[in-house]
Amino acid sequence: MTTVAVAPTASSWPGLEKFNLVQDYLEKNKLLITEINNNHEIRSSEGLARNVHLIRELNNNVAKVVALYKDLSGSLEQQQSTV
DSSP: OOOOOOOOOTTTOTTHHHHHHHHHHHHHHHHHHHHHHHHHHHTOHHHHHHHHHHHHHHHHHHHHHHHHHHHHHHHHHHHHHHO
């Protein structure tokens, strides 16, 4: 008999929404890092000034990812303790 893996749904694992948010932030961070690097290579005053804003946004996103991972960890621990 073959077992078929089924993707978790929000109803089967409440942390799925948070996991999806983490993925969204990581994709945004990838784009931010690319733009920051491009601005740094060009070295225009406008690009370097924009990097200040972009780096702040990147730092905020990283803090959000850390908080979401912390919540996910708690969610997984809670789910394991109920099993």
